[in-house]
Amino acid sequence: MKAWNQMAIVIHQVQARVPVTIMQLHGELDASHYLDVIAQARELYAAGTRHLLLDLSDLSFMASSGLVALHSIALIMRGREPPDPEHGRKASPPRAKGVEGGLVANCKILNPQPPVSWALEVSGFKAFLEVCADLETALASF
Amino acid sequence: MAPQNVPPLEVPLHRLVKRQEAAALLAEFGTLLPGGHLALIGADGRVYAGSAEWKRAELQRWQPQAGEGQSTCAGGVVFQPVFVQSRYVGALVARAEGDASPGPLVERTLRCLQTSLTLLLHQALETRDVVSETLARYREINLLYRIGETIGHCLEAEEIPRLVLGEVHRIIEADVGAVIMLAVPVTGTSEGVRSIAASFGADETVCVLHEASRAAMERACDTGQPIIVDLTCFPQPVDTGLGTVLCAPIKTPEHTLGALVLGRFREQPEFTAGDGKLVMALAHQAAISLETARLHQEEVQQQRLAEELEIGRTIQLSLLPASCPVVSGWEFAATYRPARQVGGDLYDFIQLPTDVLIRDEPGLLGMVIADVTGKGIPAALFMAFSRTVIRSEAMNGRSPATIMQRTNRLIVQDMRYRLFLSAFYAALDTRSGHLTYANGGHNWPLWYQADGNATRWLAAPGCVLGAFEEVEPEERAVAIGPGDVLVFYTDGVTEARNPEGGLFGEERLKATVEAHADASAQELQEAILAAVEEFTDGTSLSDDLTLFVVKRQA
Numbered sequence: 072m073k074a075w076n077q078m079a080i081v082i083h084q085v086q087a088r089v090p091v092t093i094m095q096l097h098g099e100l101d102a103s104h105y106l107d108v109i110a111q112a113r114e115l116y117a118a119g120t121r122h123l124l125l126d127l128s129d130l131s132f133m134a135s136s137g138l139v140a141l142h143s144i145a146l147i148m149r150g151r152e153p154p155d156p157e158h159g160r161k162a163s164p165p166r167a168k169g170v171e172g173g174l175v176a177n178c179k180i181l182n183p184q185p186p187v188s189w190a191l192e193v194s195g196f197k198a199f200l201e202v203c204a205d206l207e208t209a210l211a212s213f
Numbered sequence: 214m215a216p217q218n219v220p221p222l223e224v225p226l227h228r229l230v231k232r233q234e235a236a237a238l239l240a241e242f243g244t245l246l247p248g249g250h251l252a253l254i255g256a257d258g259r260v261y262a263g264s265a266e267w268k269r270a271e272l273q274r275w276q277p278q279a280g281e282g283q284s285t286c287a288g289g290v291v292f293q294p295v296f297v298q299s300r301y302v303g304a305l306v307a308r309a310e311g312d313a314s315p316g317p318l319v320e321r322t323l324r325c326l327q328t329s330l331t332l333l334l335h336q337a338l339e340t341r342d343v344v345s346e347t348l349a350r351y352r353e354i355n356l357l358y359r360i361g362e363t364i365g366h367c368l369e370a371e372e373i374p375r376l377v378l379g380e381v382h383r384i385i386e387a388d389v390g391a392v393i394m395l396a397v398p399v400t401g402t403s404e405g406v407r408s409i410a411a412s413f414g415a416d417e418t419v420c421v422l423h424e425a426s427r428a429a430m431e432r433a434c435d436t437g438q439p440i441i442v443d444l445t446c447f448p449q450p451v452d453t454g455l456g457t458v459l460c461a462p463i464k465t466p467e468h469t470l471g472a473l474v475l476g477r478f479r480e481q482p483e484f485t486a487g488d489g490k491l492v493m494a495l496a497h498q499a500a501i502s503l504e505t506a507r508l509h510q511e512e513v514q515q516q517r518l519a520e521e522l523e524i525g526r527t528i529q530l531s532l533l534p535a536s537c538p539v540v541s542g543w544e545f546a547a548t549y550r551p552a553r554q555v556g557g558d559l560y561d562f563i564q565l566p567t568d569v570l571i572r573d574e575p576g577l578l579g580m581v582i583a584d585v586t587g588k589g590i591p592a593a594l595f596m597a598f599s600r601t602v603i604r605s606e607a608m609n610g611r612s613p614a615t616i617m618q619r620t621n622r623l624i625v626q627d628m629r630y631r632l633f634l635s636a637f638y639a640a641l642d643t644r645s646g647h648l649t650y651a652n653g654g655h656n657w658p659l660w661y662q663a664d665g666n667a668t669r670w671l672a673a674p675g676c677v678l679g680a681f682e683e684v685e686p687e688e689r690a691v692a693i694g695p696g697d698v699l700v701f702y703t704d705g706v707t708e709a710r711n712p713e714g715g716l717f718g719e720e721r722l723k724a725t726v727e728a729h730a731d732a733s734a735q736e737l738q739e740a741i742l743a744a745v746e747e748f749t750d751g752t753s754l755s756d757d758l759t760l761f762v763v764k765r766q767a
Contacts, residue, residue, distance in 0.1 A: 101755075132716070134704070135586050135633070135635070136586060138586065138680075139586050139587075139633065142633070142680050193652075193655070193656065194676065195654045195676025195684065196676070
């Protein structure tokens with residue numbers, strides 16, 4: 072593993088209007104780590120997390136595999152099993168169809184850095200995952 | 214006949230010293246007792262060497278006293294006990310000629326003889342110990358050789374515990390045994406999920422052994438040495454009669470893999486240090502074999518992966534255009550640089566249906582660039598599927614936005630592929646330069662405008678294809694003027710890294726294009742590739758790099 076693509080995940084629990092789990096991603100998200108992020112989200116959901124805030128404020132880079140992770144997390148938070156990202160063959164029909172104008176209600180993104188925000192913009196993910204600029208706004212939006 | 218509370222020697226006298234040697238020694242010393250009778254009797258009271266005239270009844274009257282080297286005299290007979298390693302071996306007995314009481318000469322003669330005989334016996338014991346040790350080492354080496362032949366060639370990790378335990382059971386007596394493996398090898402300690410990989414003995418006893426050996430296994434794995442535990446010293450939830458447990462760790466220098474555990478019932482002899490040493494040797498061999506099997510499995514998997522990637526690459530390359538379009542007034546250049554793993558990049562040129570054909574050249578040209586998430590054969594197959602869908606939609610005369618929408622819908626409906634696709638589709642009217650385009654979540658192409666010497670991005674809101682049920686890409690249009698350049702690329706270009714981890718980025722791409730805007734499409738493409746190569750400075754590509762340049766001639 073090269074020195075620049077390190078990544079760490081830190082979990083916090085916050086009580087807003089509802090209990091919110093904050094998953095902070097530190098470093099870079101690429102093909103080396105995206106499966107770990109998905110696994111962590113799966114664990115959180117299994118443990119009872121129903122409102123997830125992805126804090127990307129300390130994520131300096133996100134490759135296309137990061138989009139796969141976000142997509143899978145959105146499905147997980149909707150109680151659906153995401154596809155196998157590595158092999159892509161599953162019979163279930165999980166697709167993250169947004170609610171309330173296209174956005175996934177219980178999974179949001181917090182304060183992405185410009186390169187990551189750009190990737191979300193270009194990929195169209197901002198139309199499905201709400202991006203909040205600050206923590207207070209994010210928590211209030213759940 | 215042996216003194217009380219003095220344990221007899223483990224090996225009978227006749228196994229230590231040949232009768233001829235003892236008789237010769239007695240004969241020589243016997244010359245010092247003219248007319249006397251000298252004999253050596255064993256601990257069992259039998260005459261071992263010397264005169265046969267001694268009667269058992271005479272000999273049985275004598276009881277040796279405690280204390281080595283103390284001779285006693287009874288009825289005119291001198292008894293000189295012989296001790297070796299503090300154990301009673303036998304006695305030298307002597308009687309003087311006639312009925313004369315034995316004098317100091319007899320006693321001194323016996324003591325000298327006893328000293329010589331003791332020395333002889335010590336040497337014999339040492340030789341016996343060396344032979345025994347050598348034999349034990351030979352058996353050990355033979356066992357290890359056989360183990361190496363049996364287990365060393367086994368590359369099935371699931372079989373090795375059974376083979377090892379079978380060999381252990383052949384060599385060392387035990388009432389129950391098991392090979393306990395950790396689910397995931399851990400560094401240093403024995404923490405982790407344990408499972409029984411092989412066992413012998415009654416099931417309930419094996420279970421008890423498994424639980425009872427937990428602490429012993431931890432200690433053995435920590436120290437790297439075998440450990441023998443007396444279970445009778447600890448209360449057991451279920452009494453299965455187990456007495457001692459022998460536990461030897463199975464570990465490599467880096468990881469603890471598990472442990473080999475044996476148990477004996479209370480009435481059986483305890484395990485010895487020698488047993489522990491032998492079991493440890495087998496555990497060590499098991500660790501080597503398991504590590505070899507693991508490495509072999511990894512190699513096989515890597516080989517399969519490499520074959521899969523090669524197949525994927527073959528599929529991918531077969532779907533890329535063999536050449537660029539040839540259109541008057543336009544230049545095209547395209548390149549694809551694969552990374553170590555197949556990444557699923559796609560570009561395509563599609564001659565679109567039009568009422569007007571200009572010298573058999575495409576009047577309306579569809580251009581696609583796309584990037585599939587994922588690697589290997591699944592990504593390659595998905596790319597092939599997506600290319601076909603886009604081509605089909607384009608050939609049916611759909612607009613760029615409709616092509617993106619319908620492609621997304623078909624991918625989602627098909628549901629076999631769970632991968633994403635970012636794609637950018639543009640339709641170019643080669644007569645007018647009118648460009649209509651729509652974006653499916655792909656990197657925005659660069660557009661250099663000769664008139665104004667400005668560079669801008671072909672921005673268009675859209676979403677990656679295959680991730681969401683419905684997408685609504687915006688369709689946009691621009692006019693490509695003479696001297697203008699379009700650069701389509703995948704993120705393999707902008708996310709190429711230098712040794713410090715920095716990204717090539719959109720701004721460097723833009724600067725390179727602006728610096729070579731007057732060059733031909735081919736030259737500009739080469740300049741971009743050269744800039745990326747210079748930036749990466751030998752760092753290998755982590756993703757496929759795809760790039761094509763379209764230039765309207767001035």
